[in-house]
Amino acid sequence: MTFSEMNLVPQLLRNVEASGYTIPTPIQQATIPLVLRGSDVLGCAQTGTGKTAAFALPMLQNLSRRPPRADEPRVIRALILTPTRELALQIYENFVQYGKRMPVVPAVIYGGVSQNAQVEALHRGADVVIACPGRLWDLMNQGFVRLDWVETFVLDEADRMLDMGFIHDVRRVVSKLPEKRQTLMFSATMPPEVEKLALDLLHEPETVKVDPVSSTVDAIDQCMYYVDKANKKHLLAKLLREDDVENALVFSRTKHGADRIVRELKKAGIESVAIHGDKSQNARQAALTAFKSGACRVLIATDIAARGIDIEGLSHVINYDMPMEPEAYVHRIGRTGRAGRTGKAISFCCIDEMKQKDQVEKLIGKRIPLRESEWPMEITTPTDPKTRQPRPAEPRPARVNLRGEAVPEKKPAHRTPVTIPKGGQAIVIGRSGKVNTVPAARGAQAHPAAPKSAPAKTTASKPRVAAPVQRVNRHRNKG
Ligand code: AMP
Secondary structure, three states, X not given: OOHHHHOOOHHHHHHHHHOOOOOOOHHHHHHHHHHHOOOOEEEEOOOOOOHHHHHHHHHHHHHHHOOOOOOOOOOOOEEEEOOOHHHHHHHHHHHHHHOOXXXXXXXXXXXOOOOHHHHHHHHHOOOEEEXXXXXXXXXXXXXXXXXXXXXXXXXXXXXXXXXXXXXXXXXXXXXXXXXXXXXEEEEOXXXXXXXXXXXXXXXXXXXXXXXXXXXXXXXXXXXXEEOOHHHHXXXXXXXXXXXXXXXXXXXXXXXXXXXXXXXXXXXXXXXXXXXXXXXXXXXXXXXXXXXXXXXXXXXXXXXXXXXXXXXXXXXXXXXXXXOOOHHHHHHHHOOEOOOOOOOEEEEEEOHHHHXXXXXXXXXXXXOOOEEOOOOOOOOOOOOOOXXXXXXXXXXXXXXXXXXXXXXXXXXXXXXXXXXXOOOOOOEEEOOOOOOEEOOOOOOOOOOOOOOOOOOOOOOOOOOOOOOEEOOOOOOOOOO
């Protein structure tokens, strides 16, 4: 299936083409028709699958069909809630990009910056508001936002909302939405609380599932070094000097950590650039351009900042820190080994990260081969958690309430184990109870950033097959 077969208006098709997309990703193929016809959708997918365009394109089309008349004020007709500033900005930028020369105006709202520009944008009028729940609730209380005319509501990354303790804000915002609306909800995992939220928010939804992670994992040459935290910098510098490292994306757990790595590498004579949420959009863009053009071959990133960035042909992904969530490991390493290249994923694990390592190995269903270096792990007693003072991981920033007081971090909710199916196709679980099979779209990418021409390296070069489609019935739980 191509975009032009999806009943999208010509201007949207031009914008999609200008974005460089040729084939809709599985989630786009499954979701776009559903959103166009007004259905509620529960999407089990994470960022990186092309999820944003899956909801943004049909929303833009639906909204552009009924632009406000010249004598009518522009009111908020679509609301997208997303957990982080990074994601809010990214979705906003996507709306701008996909909605070029269309009569739809987006605005973005997030905390941590002055509200003035955001309030001004709202006063000028916006059809689509992309917001983080805390700041939105704040502006609603100040009377700057009214949600009475919202026709489509999107809850993005619902499981992260839960993990980050935003679910209360989400529910408060939702209580102000019109009862009659279209609701789209996306979540990478479906822990029971997210499932419950889905039942409360969605009305007879169609369920779309897409592999949360690329199936190319098996193909990537993975290895792990046990190394003390203090020696990671030496090991990194040594590995980066090795011949086969053409370019490397290095993952740091924290923003400060990313900056520290850049400084340490500089001392070792290696140039690198960092992208993370504390950097301005311009600084991040400049870093990305330097990396993509080859001017700088080492990019240090946090998970959130690296999300959705499209870098092809990476020779190495290095997990300087083990990810806090095992799914992130698969997502990180899926960025290498593309375009027919041999990809390498190297992880550093210190004694305090053994638990994360175990979780990753459980998720991927195999042990990561160990390598030895001149810096073997010598500290074998985990740091006492009381004396350890890690900075909070970026996806779980410290929060303040509306009065600016610190809100205690909530414990992450129980996560449903993620299975890694081999197919990479979206499946649609409809509401009629019928069982269907969706044929695999030729050339469709499980991961949108996968190679456009050559296939990713796979061990057995298995063809992608369509996943079975089951249908279930859901009803909104009004209680
Ligand atoms: P998302 O999951 O929405 O964050 O998208 C991840 C990345 O995939 C972004 O860089 C998008 O620009 C890109 N993308 C989205 N749809 C497609 C597509 N159909 N073909 C190629 N790239 C895409």
